[in-house]
Amino acid sequence: MKFVAVLYPGPTERHVDHSGLELLGSTEGALGLAKMLEAEGHELVVLSDRDRAREHLVDADAFITTPFWPTYLSADDLRGARRLRLVLTAGVGSDHVDTDTAVELGITVAEVTGSNVVSVAEHAVMQLLTLVRNYIPAYQQVVDGRWDIADIAAGSHDIEDKTVGIIGMGQIGQRIALRLKGFDVKVLYNTKHRRSTTQEAVFGARFKHLDDLVAQSDAIVLSCPLTAETKGLFDEQRLRSMRPGSWLVNIARGQIVDTDALVDVLESGHLGGYAGDVWYPQPAPADHPWRTMPGHAMTPHVSGTTLEAQQRYAAGIQDSVRRFLDGEPIQEDYVVAQPS
Incomplete structure (x- = not known):
């Protein structure tokens, strides 16, 4: 064969x-x-x-x-x-x-x-913290030989007491929720089939309808599969319905987020930042607009x-x-x- x-x-x-x-x-x-x-x-x-x-x-x-x-x-x-x-x-x-x-x-x-649900969940939490703490600009200061504390501190936050929404509560989403429990955050989730009350208690997460989750979350993590229903789910309208200054992490699939709309929303300053490990297409071409958009913490699909x-x-x-x-x-x- x-x-x-x-x-x-x-x-x-x-x-x-x-x-x-x-x-x-x-x-x-x-x-x-x-x-x-x-x-x-x-x-x-x-x-x-x-x-x-x-x-x-x-x-x-x-x-x-x-x-x-x-x-x-x-x-x-x-x-x-x-x-x-x-x-x-x-x-x-x-x-x-x-x-x-x-x-x-x-x-x-x-x-x-x-096979890689643990690895991806850890990566999602890492990227979330990277955005919230404004890590990438701080690291870039070191590389560039700068020392401008105020410039970094002006966009750096504690994750404690924030509300994190998880879209997709499969094996990866569940592990993300469990890992976030130690940070004393409020976790909301949305998924196709709601989990049992017992499962929600274990994960420390409360079910919300999608629009409510988006409106109430300081940060959102996408961990849902790419389907006909989720393709383009985060178009310009939904991106702009997120809280001003909130953060979006995508370890699901690149096509769930509208490519050009995301760039526009970040350039306008509406979102605090975007971190993703997934692109479309993959490998991403050298001129993919997500490589150069502001406020990003992208990785080349290495999480899993x-x-x-x-x-x-x-x-x-x-x-x-x-x-x-x-x-x-x-x-x-x-x-x-x-x-x-």
């Missing part, structure tokens, strides 16, 4: 890490698949060039990509892959795959559910690919590949879409 894995390139600089954990999510690590597949006579093609990957997709039996360096598989891409039976995402989030067409063609789409997360999602990919080779079903909670 032929397996094609499209992963982000290996590091351009030498890094020293004493944890003993391997860099598995890049092309050089290959998710730990090389020895297993090659020992059994299967072909593994590992590359970072997504255009070249489509050449190999034509005769691939399984295709592996990641949310951090995604290959967008359209209906035409899938229809041209005559042998393809499995698409795996090394991580969480398979919105880069046309799942309806995949099911129609008998292709299973799966991802490693839960810590060394620890890589061990988890690589193990999930290895398990799924093993099951595929043995003719066994993929772990049920990994399956995003499959033929009936």
Whole structure:
């Protein structure tokens, strides 16, 4: 069988890490698949060039990509892959795959559910604190050789006693809420299916309808999946309905926030800042307007690919590949879409 894995390139600089954990999510690590597949006579093609990957997709039996360096598989891409039976995402989030067409063609789409939820939740809290404490301008002063305390203090706040709204209370949203409890903030949440009273007590969060959450929150964290309902959810109208000076963190998907509207709202000074780990498209082009908009604390979708997360999602990919080779079903909670 032929397996094609499209992963982000290996590091351009030498890094020293004493944890003993391997860099598995890049092309050089290959998710730990090389020895297993090659020992059994299967072909593994590992590359970072997504255009070249489509050449190999034509005769691939399984295709592996990641949310951090995604290959967008359209209906035409899938229809041209005559042998393809499995698409795996090394991580969480398979919105880069046309799942309806995949099911129609008998292709299973799966991802490693839960593999990086801890990593993403920690990143969300970090980005929230980065905005609230005005960290990026303070760091930039150090780099630039400045020492203007007032300039930073004028936009720096305590997070204690603030109201934080979380949109999306899945595994990541729940962990964000739990991590915020120690900061003595008031947590509101909105999600498609309201949690039980017991769960709300554990998370320390109260359910609110979306418009009420937006109006009452000093900061909002987006941790909901990208769907037809959430695409463009934070358009200009909703962005401007947020409290003046409030902060927005997006560790969900870039398309949930309107690209140009966000730039306009930040340039007008209505929001206190925006931190995101997700973009559209990904990788973001060099001229993407979010790179240069004011008041941002962006990262290049690294939240879910810590060394620890890589061990988890690589193990999930290895398990799924093993099951595929043995003719066994993929772990049920990994399956995003499959033929009936």
